[in-house]
Amino acid sequence: MSETLDDDLYQRTLQLLEPGEIELLGAIVHTDLESEEDLEMQELTVSVNEILADHAEKGETYIYAGNDTDEFASNQFQGLTLDDESFVWECQQLLREGTFDLVFYYEAGPDQDALTDDLEALDRVDRVTPVP
Template identity: 55%
Template structure:
């Protein structure tokens, strides 16, 4: 079974579209949760933990990052967050929390210079239902 078969095909394709060539090369991961809309504090904790994994695999100490949430920014969605470095606000990761069919799927994307296989495996070992997303070839 391919990664695309493991999750909703439409969601996978939409996540791939976010990786389209831009200023930096990106890869991503989709994390399916069983968390409903009334479990947002747990979703928040999971988002932070996954962001820490991404930072580690990007070679950045998680304690050297912070999360910027778009709640007060008109150009950002309410459930859209960025992991940035403390020193210079450098991009580490971004995610969108999508409530789909009653539970959240979280799409993360980050620079492609991480060990993608290792990151996805580490997330799975931490009991996350994670599927790596690569740009279309």
């Protein structure tokens, strides 16, 4: 990915983390998955969900696609707890320069370095950019 596009994505992600109801952190998961590998991208999203849920220590989660509401965009998902549907993370799947980047936002708390290491260990992940 070009440095300009990478910086643009980082800056956009940073803006979305600005103070709101809860303090958020983020991670941009850069993959080698190409546009026709959308099934593999969904499988990677499930793997990231498991890692984020583990680091957030909020128990079991499920992935909500938002198909029943107009508040969600295409390729936007949330990880919610099974117990009470509490927010764990939100994700946008973006196709940039021919490969997918997965942008995750999650409640502050997890150790960013440890989380980044675990995400980078996943198959098909080129690198992870923690935000901030």
